[in-house]
Amino acid sequence: MKPVLPHAQLDWDDQGLPRSRVFDDVYFSDLSGLDETRYVFLEQNALRERFAALPPGGRLVIGETGFGTGLNFLCAWQLFEQHAVVGARLHFVSVEKYPLSLPDLQRALALWPELKPFADQLLAQYVAIHQGFQRLVLDSGRVTLTLLIGDALEQLPQLDAQIDAWFLDGFAPAKNPDMWTAELFAELARLAAPGSTISTFTSTGWVRRLLNSAGFKMKRTPGIGHKWEILRGVFLGWPQEAAPSAVAKPWFARPTPLTGERRALVIGAGLAGCATAASLAARGWQVSLLERHDALAPEASGNPQGVLYLKLSAHGTALSQLIVSGFGYTRRLLEHLHRGVDWDDCGVLQLAFNAKETERQAQLAAAFPEDLLHTLDREQAEARAGVGLQWGGLFYPEGGWVHPPALCQWQAAQLNIRILTHHDVLQLRRINGQWQAWDGETLLADAPVVVLAGAAEIKRFPY
Numbered sequence: 451m452k453p454v455l456p457h458a459q460l461d462w463d464d465q466g467l468p469r470s471r472v473f474d475d476v477y478f479s480d481l482s483g484l485d486e487t488r489y490v491f492l493e494q495n496a497l498r499e500r501f502a503a504l505p506p507g508g509r510l511v512i513g514e515t516g517f518g519t520g521l522n523f524l525c526a527w528q529l530f531e532q533h534a535v536v537g538a539r540l541h542f543v544s545v546e547k548y549p550l551s552l553p554d555l556q557r558a559l560a561l562w563p564e565l566k567p568f569a570d571q572l573l574a575q576y577v578a579i580h581q582g583f584q585r586l587v588l589d590s591g592r593v594t595l596t597l598l599i600g601d602a603l604e605q606l607p608q609l610d611a612q613i614d615a616w617f618l619d620g621f622a623p624a625k626n627p628d629m630w631t632a633e634l635f636a637e638l639a640r641l642a643a644p645g646s647t648i649s650t651f652t653s654t655g656w657v658r659r660l661l662n663s664a665g666f667k668m669k670r671t672p673g674i675g676h677k678w679e680i681l682r683g684v685f686l687g688w689p690q691e692a693a694p695s696a697v698a699k700p701w702f703a704r705p706t707p708l709t710g711e712r713r714a715l716v717i718g719a720g721l722a723g724c725a726t727a728a729s730l731a732a733r734g735w736q737v738s739l740l741e742r743h744d745a746l747a748p749e750a751s752g753n754p755q756g757v758l759y760l761k762l763s764a765h766g767t768a769l770s771q772l773i774v775s776g777f778g779y780t781r782r783l784l785e786h787l788h789r790g791v792d793w794d795d796c797g798v799l800q801l802a803f804n805a806k807e808t809e810r811q812a813q814l815a816a817a818f819p820e821d822l823l824h825t826l827d828r829e830q831a832e833a834r835a836g837v838g839l840q841w842g843g844l845f846y847p848e849g850g851w852v853h854p855p856a857l858c859q860w861q862a863a864q865l866n867i868r869i870l871t872h873h874d875v876l877q878l879r880r881i882n883g884q885w886q887a888w889d890g891e892t893l894l895a896d897a898p899v900v901v902l903a904g905a906a907e908i909k910r911f912p913y
Contacts (some may be wrong), residue, residue, distance in 0.1 A: 458548040468519065468558050472548065475621040477518045477558070479675045484562060485523045488652065489674045494649035494682040495615040499528050506537030507712070507734045513613035513641060514604055514753055515629055516620040517546035519558040520572060524565045527593055531568075537734060543613065545598040545605050546839025549579055562701075578781035578848050579824055582771050584780050590865070612643040612705075618650035621658055625715040630657050635664040642666075642685040653679035665689055675815070713897040715740060717885055718860065718874050720751030721854055725905030728861035730901075737867045738895040740887060741785070742874035746862055747855040750905065758784075759849040765819040773823070781848060784857070792856035798849030801810040802841040822849060861881055870895065878911050 461470040468477050479486040492498065496639045500510055512526055532538045550558065555576060559569040573597070579599060586595040598605035602620075616638055622630030628634075630652075638648070648666055650657070651673075651834045657737035658668045658681055705859050712735040716727045719741035741748070760777050762770045784793045802808040803815065815825045827833060827842040864871055876886040877898065885900040886893055902908040 454805045455545070456548055457475045457551045458549070460552065460554055462557075466557075466561065468550075468554065470548075473621040473625045478521055479617060482675065483521055484525065484564075486674055486677075487522050488529075488647055490651050490677075490680055491522050491619070491649055492525060492529055494671065494680070495595060495617075495647045497526060497529055497615065498533055501533040501538070501540075504534050504538035504770055506535055507539075508537075509541060510614050510652040511541045511543065511619065511643070512615045513611070513638070514542070514544035514617040515618060515638075516618075516632070517544035517549070517556065517597060517617065520549060520569075521559075521562070521565075522617050522619055523573050523595060524559070524562070524568045524572065526698040527568050527588075528565060530593070531589075539593070539734075540594070541594045543598065543609070543611060545602045546601075547599075549597070549599055552576055553826070574785060575782045577785065578591060578778035580774050580778055580819070585590050585775070586782060591894045593629065594888055601674050602629060603631075603637070606634070606641070609641060613638075613641045613646055614643050614647060616648040616650075618648065622813040623652055630660070632660050632663065635666075639664040639666065639685065639688055644685070646685040647683070648685065649680065649682040651677055653677070653681050653688060655679070656740070663689065664877075708899070709885075710898055712736065714738070714899040714901060715885060715897045717887065718902065718904035718907070719858065719869070719871075720745045720749060720903065721747070721858060722751075722903070722905075723901070724751075724858040724861040726901050726903055727867050728864050731864045731866035735768055736897075738870055738876055738897060739862055739867055740870045742872070744871050746869070746871075747857075747858040751854045751858060753854055756852050756854050757798055758793075758852050759800065759846045760823065761813060761821075762818065763778045764813040766817065778846075782883075784852060787856055791853075792850045792860075793850060795850040796849055797834070797841050798846040799831060801831065801839065801843040802845070804841075808841065814844060819853040823847075839866055875912065 459729055460468045461471050462468055469475065470477065485612060498724060504510060517523065523544065527540065527541060542576070556573055559565065559573065562569070570589050571608050574677065575588065579597065581599050584597045584599055586597070588595060590841045600700040617750050618624050623630040648661070653673070660669045663687045665686055665688045667684040668681050670677060670679045671682050673680045689759050714735050714737050716723045716737055723739060724746065725738045730737050736857050758780065760773050787793050804809055811825055815823060823846050824843050825842060828839055831842045832839050873894045874889050875887040875894060876890060879888060886896040886900055888894065902911060
């Protein structure tokens, strides 16, 4: 059966508040959702004080079960903006099985005018939200939202993180017991940083006992609104008498974290180099981007137009999951460019050229939701293309075209990036813990870290 990304099914009451049709439960208090969020999640996790204590370059990671309308995220972001120093960062990780559609999210967030500056940024990036890990970069990289779209017990085991504060905000245990199980709490414990805090709106006894069994020291505390009591706690460590949850080895090798100065050289200013420079700069690195020509993206990345679509497998591979996540990330990145000039989401039609290709495309379409890709018969494809065709094809409604140099220019314009054109690196030397980039007898730049992004030209370096 063709998979479908199920958006939340909502009813709206007389006050204009959303209610889940599936779970017959509210998304937030009908008295004051803002006050409840601030008391239950922000105050009980001492986020005001923890944000204020972050140093420049410091980061706090919040994990959440149940993204819902994003109210908790926006309130945490607002508090972070008010109290964290320049250079500090917030990473918010939230799992959600039934994400709201964009129109429903817009309607829900309109209830909170004071959050509009933050909600507008979220809504502008709330595109191409598909199954799996979807990362939204906000506030010029100062705030990162990673949405885990799907069942919590399928998504969280794939997560590699250290969570400083947990928000447990699924629907009520009586309405959605799958979000309050020992297996799920074991995942929260696996991901919890030492001393991680946790809070939730429920005070149900069996929830408290299960959390205690997972290594959290929970206590009841006075509630707010309809809630007589709530729970808050701290992670003490996985109990010695209990077997720890199994941790699958990641498919990648995590490098040893660097503890010295955060400076890097990136050699080559095409798509790979500019993306790397922007990613490092967003994390507070000072980046020197070296390009031998007189402008960015002068060679293969200088093609006037590239096609954005997905090359997937019908067999549910890890690579396909990564491609779907990467596609969503790229689509959100393009929202910063000039639509119609630098890019456009006109859709991409991949034509079938024989019966075997038609069969292959049908298998792909059966494996993914229609809003990601679907087949068109010959008549539908002709209507879409505006020309006569011999075959139908596979249509990617969120795909389109991109002008690669424009994307490179936007990425390289981020803070902390120094662009050095006419810098042809002929030799790298490793001296006193620094990589030195040389052009003959001229030292061009140096840094503790170097990234080679020059395609086949990296063969000139013997490292």
